[in-house]
Amino acid sequence: MDRPLQISYKDTSSSEFLDRQIREHVAHLEKLHPHIIGCRVVVEVPHRAAATETGKPPIAVSVEIDVPNHPVIVARDEQERREVKNDQYSVVTHAFQAAERQLKALGESRTERRRS
Secondary structure, three states: OOOOOEEEOOOOOOOEEEHHHHHHHHHHHHOOOOOOOOOEEEEOOOOOOOOOOOOOOOOOEEEEEEEEOOOEEEEEEEEEOOOOOOOHHHHHHHHHHHHHHHHHHHHHHHHHHHHO
8 A cells, every 4th residue: 555554433442453453454455456545444433322231332434445546445334223242343344345345346347448
């Protein structure tokens, strides 16, 4: 990446665990698409989110990826308030899976254009 990874936390405390997971996901995306210019990840508590029985509020994760000659790729996942598990790692994983699908589609469309 040309620019360093940016990880932000909004209305919640930072987490070394989530930082590590995010960095691993970004490294995987860089292998898929080596021309990523930059990546921004925001972990936040959704507006008016109530804490669950465990006392942990649900989170939302947004991933923005800059690639050359293409609009910013944006992927987002949000944990449901009624979700009992409160598995923050799965929210991060789902957001990055959505970003990965978009990067793969971008790569496939570029390959098809070259064949034409």
